[in-house]
Amino acid sequence: MKGPDEEEFREFVTNARETLRGLAYLTCGSWAMADDAVGAALSKLYVRWNRIAAPYAYARRMVVLAAIDETRRPWRREQAAGDLLPEQPGPDRYGAVDDRLHVQAALARVPPGQRAVLVLRFYEQLSVEETAEVLGRSQGTVKSQTARGLAALRAALAADENRVTTAQGGDSR
Template sequence: MDAAVERDFREFVEARSPALMRLAFLLTGGDQHAAEDLLQTALAKLATRWRSVDSPESYVRQVIYRQQVSWWRLKWHRHETNVAAPPDEAREDGTSAVDLKMTVRAALSRLTSRQRAVLVLRFFEDLPEAEVARLLDCSVGTVRSTTHRSLARLRVLAPELEETLKEVRQ
């Protein structure tokens, strides 16, 4: 943006932000942080189209409405609850699954490509040993020994996966 266009955009934001913030606040059910995020998203989209938008306020309002509808549709957004104090007991929030995925991904990245391929095909794609052998153009015995060595290597690389590896073997 050149200086004049940027100045016009800043003047619009300063003049209309309070009213637009009230709109976003109401649409988010009184969640101040979500309202700020909503308005910031809308203003960022407006900034990219500032020169071509005839009615900036109408454009921002439309973006706010559509963005809020998109957020309503997101599963995680619907289940979020704001409370004044944290609960006495911790609830499962899905972070342990994310931590597990990150640990597995990091450990797999440190295996050889053949070891990684065997484990992914066997345990993530749930293919039988014979199919893995056919896909990798090797013998079933090679698949079995590579699986054994790969799981042993994962135990060394990520000992925190031991419980998961026990479940895999069963």
């Protein structure tokens, strides 16, 4: 690729990289894996740049699929050092940050395919049809994965709430 196409691609990357990185992070739960997923997607996009009519839609699909793939790699089963630190008692003084972190931690426990559907539907605000197109799945599958993903997210959040209540000496019912 040379000249105007190269410049167009660079401008696209400059404008879309952080959004794609955030999408990948929400899909896989790790900034390092998100960077890998975005890099893989952008390298595929670069090769096909002249043939892609909707580069953001293509990049979004490639990022989500790469992020799911990153979570399935067996050598990626390590645990972040932050996960090994002892839990801090009680919520922090910044409730919104605490809530966001709880939701992100719960989202990380949702199976990758369901997590991808939830991220596309509720973070990217795509319709069922658009999500099905991005993931290459049927609309029925997207609907069932949305329902199952939301149920798994609710269960993870409830488990966290029960764990916090028990750790604080409250009623564990």
